[in-house]
Amino acid sequence: MTALRSPDTVMRLARMGASHPTRLSFMRVLLRGLADGGWTADRPLWEVDGDGVGRAVYRVRGQGQTYSLVAFAHDLPDELRSDRVIAEAWDATFALVDGEPSAEDLDRLAANVPKQEAGRVSDRELVLSRANRSGRLWAHVVDRLAEGRQPDAALIDEVGYLMRTTAVYGSGKFGAADHEALKGRALMDGPFRAEMLAVWLIRAFVADLAEHVARVRGGAGAARLDPALRRSLGIGNATGLGMAPFLVNHPDLLHAWIAARETALGRVRDLPVASADSRAAFSRALAGAQEAALRWRTRDPVQAAKWDGLRRDMARLSSHVADGALAGAAPWDALWRWAEDSLGLEGQEMCLSLMLEPHGELVDDLADTMGADEIAGFAIDGAIPLSLLREMLSDGFGWALGTDYAAAEASARFWYVSEAKLEPRLGERYAEPGAELEQPLDIARAAAALKRDLDGAGEASVAGFLAAYPRHRRIVRRVQALDRAPYREIRDNLLSADMRPIDMLRCKLAFFGATNFDPRSDRWLRITMYQGAPYPDELHAIPADGWLHHAGARLAEAAE
């Protein structure tokens, strides 16, 4: 088998920050699983008044399971609408219930969910979330529908969503069920499955709410959203620094996600020939991605230049394939080697994503390997000799050991948790107070510090060394674990003056399946989720996996 890409290549921030969703991204995996598993969806409760205020329940059932999204729609004055994680009121608030909510559950949730962090849910709930309207598109869509007309497709293209979430909390936060609750369940035992299900149902609720408000206003003459236009509406999200430490604090998950994607690439590169069907599917996916990329907009000049480069790269890829690049022996491997030599980082990672598209039968099983037992490998092996630990350190962390962390630019930043917001923040070490309370994202610096103390430590066991140097416990655990799981670590210095936190966010969001990455600074960005995807009421009516993340509405339309 083709060797997988080296972690020294894959785990650099610049490349992670060029990640694109693939067919192994969690939104894709979820919808594929819901369709294949014969899940059904309905809306057992809709109590929303003429002002769009009230509650609704969306239910999905399949594979012996039931989940219910409980949605609360509020009357939020314009001046309170904010993208902030920290806010006190929202246009809509949500909880995903494990099973069906009773009347008492609904009342309990009504007293807590609208308060979000200030309330508390129970361990019958899996997810807590909220969303705000896109002021511009919401008003336009509701006005047009009320007049009996369809909204302007160009404006939908430009904004992409009627509401954006400002947080989607799961895994035991604010009282919700621990992630262990889903262990062993078909489809739902996997990373962020419950969160992705909640967002998919939120999207359905938001479209229903817009149509409802238009109908109340426009009466019998009001229009419903054209299905293709409706499908082109995703759910927006604004993501900031709060998400950045996740990949550092969950290295076993990071490894599992990257290893699955890299294994998928390796399998495709190993194919001896490209069938006519797979070549056609690749070209369709590429054409869809090219069209979608034309619509990606950003105000960020750095990202705008990257999108331009990506568009040029995709045009080159298209001509290369048209010139017969997939006609020879081991064509996918040849294409990949060409891409590595010829395309930029955005283009290469897009090419990877497109190469997986035609090969669901070959790679989709890898989705089941993207969870992780974060406890099994936690204990430090104290019995190994220090000579072996030294070897592991230089093998796995060589990239970190040559930097002088006393230099200001190498330790310019520090990560901390803000007392006022209880959220992760990034400080300037030499300009702001608080560095003595920094969070342990200093992996590279810690590896170098470990090396210094190991150099003078003689030949004891790891257990003996750690008894003398307890401050190295965290990095020793990571050094040992990296030896087993090479994609666990981001191979860049997260304290560096030129580190861009959005590179971490982009990588995680691409694994979710997000698109339309729109950085608003080096530390937050807007994205769109589920754009082009089927709604619950059409899950079995349009091709289950035909909503290419790249292709958006028009390709889905073509598939109908």
Add this chain to the structure above:
Amino acid sequence: MSGTRTLAEIRATCTKAARGAGCPWGLAEEAGLAVRVLEAHGLPGVSVLARLFEGPRDCQPGCSAAPRCGLKAMAALSDDPRAVPKGHVAAPLLLAAPLLMAARKGAAAMLRWEGADIGCSGGGVVADGALDAAIAEGLSVETVALGTGVPRPPDWRSRPVDPAHWAALEALAARTLVPETEASRRAGAGPDT
């Protein structure tokens, strides 16, 4: 419901509390996971950790004569299964955590001190006696679980925590937070800038 906490909340708060109490980050992470594992097995990890930080222990300055810190002893036992602490140990229940984690892979063990027996096996825990002892001596670990009775398997559900002990841990956790400054407000984190 307000008196219950999820295992995720327990782990997060205990990790931060241990850091706030002065543990290095690696040991703090082990404290958080240990309490999660103990609580999942119905053992009073939250209260034991909170009381550990209230009393004297040998890792504090000028306290070398105090009982051995249960967290340090736990880490040493995790690193080396033969490193059973001698003498007085504060918060001895913590030592059951690495045994429970090892038992997941099939290594059953019995932790004992004067007044308590904790059998750890792949099927769960069989525990008896003064499990929340603040200090114990005469600790032993035998590599075969000898407990009688049916082991209690771990359970992910939320559980009640002692409000005073939880508040003490949250107060320690708050020591890891950085107060806002004008510069940090300006730098921000995301959409609120």
